[in-house]
Amino acid sequence: MTLMGIRTCDTCKKAAKALEAAGHKVTFHDMRADPLSDAQWQELLTEFGDKLVNKKSTTYRGLSDWMKASEADAQLTNHPTLMKRPVIRADGVLYLGWDDTVQGALLG
Structure with missing residues (x-):
């Protein structure tokens, strides 16, 4: 199982801890x-589309109107940490x- 995110993300830390406690071997991709x-x-954009962009993040709120109006791939290419985490x-x-x-699907 691979968890993609950033090391400082509290949600990523919680997810990794819960998955490991449930007996899963987790490989973290920072x-x-x-x-x-x-x-x-x-692959991620094909699977999730614009849901992949965390529009509630401080980074997103700081984007220019032009960047907010752009496609998800442009937003994530320029600001990779906009990705909703974890994947x-x-x-x-x-x-x-x-x-x-x-959590229900993975910790079941």
Whole structure:
């Protein structure tokens, strides 16, 4: 299982801790230390579309109106930490965020 996010993200830390406590082996992919490739971004954008952009973040609120109006791929290319976190790959399935639905599917 791979968890993609940034090390300083509290939600990523909570998710990793809960998954490990449930017996999952979690590999953490820190997007700051090891940026996602174009192919990885494309896969995530294909799967989640503009849901991949965290529009509640401080970074998003600080974007220019022009950037807010641009496509998700342009927003994430210029500001990768805008990605809603975490993104978890488990058994070939991608999950976005750490809400009750994702927790139910992975911690079941």
